[in-house]
Amino acid sequence: MSDKFQAVVIGGGPGGYVCAIRLAQLGFKTACIESRGSLGGTCLNIGCIPSKSLLNLSEEFHRVKHLSNKGIEIGEIKLNLTKMMKNKDKAVTVLTKGVEFLLKKNKVTYFKGTGSFKSKNEISIKDDKNKETLIQADKIIIATGSEPVSLPNIEFDEKVIVSSTGALKFEKVPKKMIVVGGGYIGLEMGSVWSRLGTEVHVVEFLDHITPGMDKEISNEFMKILKKQGINFHMKHKVEGIIKNKLGAIVSTKDENGKKKDFECDVVLISVGRKPNTSGLNLEKIGIELDEKKRIKTSKSFQTNLDNIFAIGDVITGPMLAHKAEDEGIAVAENIAGQSGHVNYDTIPGVVYTTPEVASIGKTEEQLKEKNIKYKIGKFSFMANSRAKAIDDAEGFVKILADAKTDKVLGAHLIGPHAGELIAEIGVAMEFGASSEDIARTCHAHPTFSEAVKEAALSVDKRAIHS
Ligand code: FAD
Ligand code: NAD
Numbered sequence: 001m002s003d004k005f006q007a008v009v010i011g012g013g014p015g016g017y018v019c020a021i022r023l024a025q026l027g028f029k030t031a032c033i034e035s036r037g038s039l040g041g042t043c044l045n046i047g048c049i050p051s052k053s054l055l056n057l058s059e060e061f062h063r064v065k066h067l068s069n070k071g072i073e074i075g076e077i078k079l080n081l082t083k084m085m086k087n088k089d090k091a092v093t094v095l096t097k098g099v100e101f102l103l104k105k106n107k108v109t110y111f112k113g114t115g116s117f118k119s120k121n122e123i124s125i126k127d128d129k130n131k132e133t134l135i136q137a138d139k140i141i142i143a144t145g146s147e148p149v150s151l152p153n154i155e156f157d158e159k160v161i162v163s164s165t166g167a168l169k170f171e172k173v174p175k176k177m178i179v180v181g182g183g184y185i186g187l188e189m190g191s192v193w194s195r196l197g198t199e200v201h202v203v204e205f206l207d208h209i210t211p212g213m214d215k216e217i218s219n220e221f222m223k224i225l226k227k228q229g230i231n232f233h234m235k236h237k238v239e240g241i242i243k244n245k246l247g248a249i250v251s252t253k254d255e256n257g258k259k260k261d262f263e264c265d266v267v268l269i270s271v272g273r274k275p276n277t278s279g280l281n282l283e284k285i286g287i288e289l290d291e292k293k294r295i296k297t298s299k300s301f302q303t304n305l306d307n308i309f310a311i312g313d314v315i316t317g318p319m320l321a322h323k324a325e326d327e328g329i330a331v332a333e334n335i336a337g338q339s340g341h342v343n344y345d346t347i348p349g350v351v352y353t354t355p356e357v358a359s360i361g362k363t364e365e366q367l368k369e370k371n372i373k374y375k376i377g378k379f380s381f382m383a384n385s386r387a388k389a390i391d392d393a394e395g396f397v398k399i400l401a402d403a404k405t406d407k408v409l410g411a412h413l414i415g416p417h418a419g420e421l422i423a424e425i426g427v428a429m430e431f432g433a434s435s436e437d438i439a440r441t442c443h444a445h446p447t448f449s450e451a452v453k454e455a456a457l458s459v460d461k462r463a464i465h466s
Pocket of ligand 1: 010011012013014015016033034035036040041042043044046047048049051113114115116143144145146164165185276279280311312313314318319320321322323324352
């Protein structure tokens with residue numbers, strides 16, 4: 001007799017493990033199946049966490065090297081990449097083990113193996129020795145995440161032609177790296193290696209980086225990254241990549257048909273990610289996919305089969321860990337008969353470069369497209385006393401508010417700790433706040449958050465410090 005569960009989650013990433021814990025909290029006998037051998041998904045193993053560890057360490061390296069400009073003289077600064085990588089791996093191990101502990105604590109049964117559907121209520125789990133276990137489930141949540149896409153006819157070898165996974169574990173600092181795609185991964189990983197000494201060239205086929213971001217912020221972002229030494233080749237299309245003894249040659253063509261070849265030792269392809277649906281046997285049970293091969297779901301995350309749900313990167317929406325987590329909680333609460341809900345208008349996006357870039361709600365371009373009348377409040381970190389005191393004053397805060405009601409519709413920040421500052425705006429937006437509500441809230445001095453308050457004051461043209 002196979003084990004029977006009230007709920008089974010396939011995938012142990014931020015969507016899946018959070019969903020499993022919430023289901024268990026709500027009283028369901030729950031199991032979570034994960035194939036990679038450790039919990040936490042892309043995020044903890046090969047995504048958010050290792051990339052943030054390297055972003056932080058490479059930034060420290062860069063900062064320490066330049067401390068003498070600020071009157072702190074230290075001896076020769078040397079990079080020990082092996083130690084840096086070990087530090088990153090330690091962070092991953094501690095956190096993935098932490099998730100395993102959380103599943104145990106919440107009495108979620110953890111199956112190590114690859115899950116696939118036998119029928120709409122039966123799942124086969126095959127472990128790394130191909131041993132099969134069958135389990136039954138009333139409700140099944142698919143949270144199998146995503147994987148990197150490459151360019152047509154180009155395969156990742158994760159040494160010379162790499163996805164983010166390879167770029168997180170180079171054994172030596174590359175001399176020259178071509179980054180194909182100026183999105184989240186390209187700019188974060190490009191920043192890491194640029195700070196450690198690599199000559200980085202970003203080849204992007206649009207005329208701007210980070211598509212979807214407020215254009216004014218995206219333009220400022222590119223200006224700052226250029227100043228940091230990253231090279232950009234906009235409106236360039238990669239035509240082919242050929243490996244050679246030294247690394248690879250990347251052939252590109254610009255909008256006028258002019259060709260340019262880049263010789264390099266490594267190529268990072270960061271042109272997006274695709275949903276992980278293969279191997280689940282979805283065809284057999286008749287689960288519908290959309291045009292991008294994502295699992296089709298209703299607002300309550302239900303697929304076309306009434307007992308099967310899907311969340312996270314494998315469905316539509318931004319591919320972000322916190323979006324997957326919130327969907328995991330919402331679907332668990334829906335299954336329990338509650339009213340789980342995700343507000344897609346207030347999901348922040350953060351690029352963890354230096355400075356950080358953070359965004360929430362509507363961009364100016366979206367408001368124009370929707371014909372919504374708006375007011376803008378802006379405040380530069382150059383006029384923020386904390387930022388000036390520590391000489392970290394690049395960037396600005398931009399708040400967009402409804403022209404009539406003053407309700408905050410969006411906020412876009414580039415500057416120190418932007419990824420933390422955006423949380424205040426998220427709370428304000430969830431409570432339907434106006435820019436005046438933020439402007440009349442007392443913010444501690446001297447803090448970076450005063451730039452948010454001043455931007456809110458500036459919506460009504462009454463900023464004090466500019
Ligand atoms: P995943 O995290 O992909 O987890 C799915 C899990 O399911 C995987 O572990 C996979 O092994 C498992 N699985 C797949 N198929 C099966 C099967 N058949 N049986 C059993 N298990 C299976 N997002 C942020 O919000 N902030 C960041 O800073 C950030 N940085 C990133 C940096 C990089 C380099 C990358 C690649 C991504 C980053 N992301 C970041 C995106 C984030 O990692 C994803 O959006 C998030 O992990 C999605 O969560 P998920 O649970 O939907 O899927
Ligand atoms: P992305 O969608 O962020 O960026 C892809 C970029 O590649 C775009 O600028 C696009 O115009 C460009 N592009 C696409 N095809 C191209 C081609 N043939 N030649 C040149 N440029 C091309 O994708 P990504 O950087 O691979 O990241 C994948 C996802 O992972 C992101 O969308 C994001 O959701 C998530 N992620 C998030 C974070 C974070 O939250 N800090 C960090 C890393 C990854």
